[in-house]
Amino acid sequence: MSICRTNYRLAAAQIQCSLADVAHNIETHRRVIEEARQREIDVLVFPELSLTGYDLGTRVPEVAMHRDDPRLVQLAESVGNMLTVVGFVERCGRGEYANSMACLCSGQVVAVHRKVNLCTYGGHEEGKHFSKGQSLTVADADGLACGVMICADLWNPGLAHAAMMERPDVMLAPVNAATGMVDGDFDDEGNWLICLKFYAMMYATPMVMAHRYGAEGDAWFWGGSCIVDVDGKVLVRAEDGETLVSADIDTGAIDAARFAMPTHRDADTPLVASLMAQRLEGERHG
Numbered sequence: 001m002s003i004c005r006t007n008y009r010l011a012a013a014q015i016q017c018s019l020a021d022v023a024h025n026i027e028t029h030r031r032v033i034e035e036a037r038q039r040e041i042d043v044l045v046f047p048e049l050s051l052t053g054y055d056l057g058t059r060v061p062e063v064a065m066h067r068d069d070p071r072l073v074q075l076a077e078s079v080g081n082m083l084t085v086v087g088f089v090e091r092c093g094r095g096e097y098a099n100s101m102a103c104l105c106s107g108q109v110v111a112v113h114r115k116v117n118l119c120t121y122g123g124h125e126e127g128k129h130f131s132k133g134q135s136l137t138v139a140d141a142d143g144l145a146c147g148v149m150i151c152a153d154l155w156n157p158g159l160a161h162a163a164m165m166e167r168p169d170v171m172l173a174p175v176n177a178a179t180g181m182v183d184g185d186f187d188d189e190g191n192w193l194i195c196l197k198f199y200a201m202m203y204a205t206p207m208v209m210a211h212r213y214g215a216e217g218d219a220w221f222w223g224g225s226c227i228v229d230v231d232g233k234v235l236v237r238a239e240d241g242e243t244l245v246s247a248d249i250d251t252g253a254i255d256a257a258r259f260a261m262p263t264h265r266d267a268d269t270p271l272v273a274s275l276m277a278q279r280l281e282g283e284r285h286g
Helices: 022-038 057-063 070-078 151-155 157-164 188-203 251-260 269-284
Strands: 007-014 043-045 083-093 096-105 108-114 138-141 144-148 170-174 207-210 213-216 219-222 226-228 234-237 243-250
Touching: 007 022, 007 207, 007 226, 022 043, 022 070, 022 083, 022 243, 043 170, 043 207, 070 083, 070 096, 070 108, 083 108, 083 138, 083 144, 083 170, 096 138, 096 144, 108 138, 151 157, 151 170, 151 188, 157 188, 188 207, 188 226, 226 243, 234 243, 243 251
Parallel strands: 007 043, 043 083, 144 170, 170 207
Antiparallel strands: 007 243, 083 096, 096 108, 138 144, 207 226, 213 219, 226 234
């Protein structure tokens, strides 16, 4: 008789990335992966574009790789049965590239999520260089369903709702959020924590946010990687610097929280879809 697991150890890798130096970043990943395996981590999340750095501009093509690139496969071979999510530039067509996360496990790239909500505002220029993803992603970690949303994906409430309606057990949130990239007095660090706590509490879904720490040119990445529990409580939050933070979750607590706050059960997706269709039809007719 198989035993259904209830306890899992989740981790966020808060690292610094070297811009456009994939070989250097791979070595950083290998070091963190080894530490995570020693700590018996079940799910490990790296930041957005962790293999390449963020502000690539016209260098996007030079660092891009297919999802079956030998470098990704070799990383997959190093993780054992620990689901590990790494950020890379995906070559998805001739002259077309995506801001993607590769889900690695047991020597394979088991899934790839392409960022859907590209940032092209303030200091962000993603829409100039990347193609938008068109689908949601859930990867399995020994019975734990892990959704993946990249940074600004979580700042599109409709998209986040659709992803949560896939019923992931946890949501993995790799991030690149430099200070001052949004115009005005937007409190990037504070508002990110509010965002994560809201989704965790509203959908009774633990959130794992992995962010960078350090400078890239004039940009400063403030860290703050964290794991938030089903009640919106922060289980662990990284201090300044490069570090690996982890926390244990119990799927029984997810069961209990979703029974008490039945957001998934009561979402009434057909009604919401109908209302959205009416809205779209109204826009077509002015």
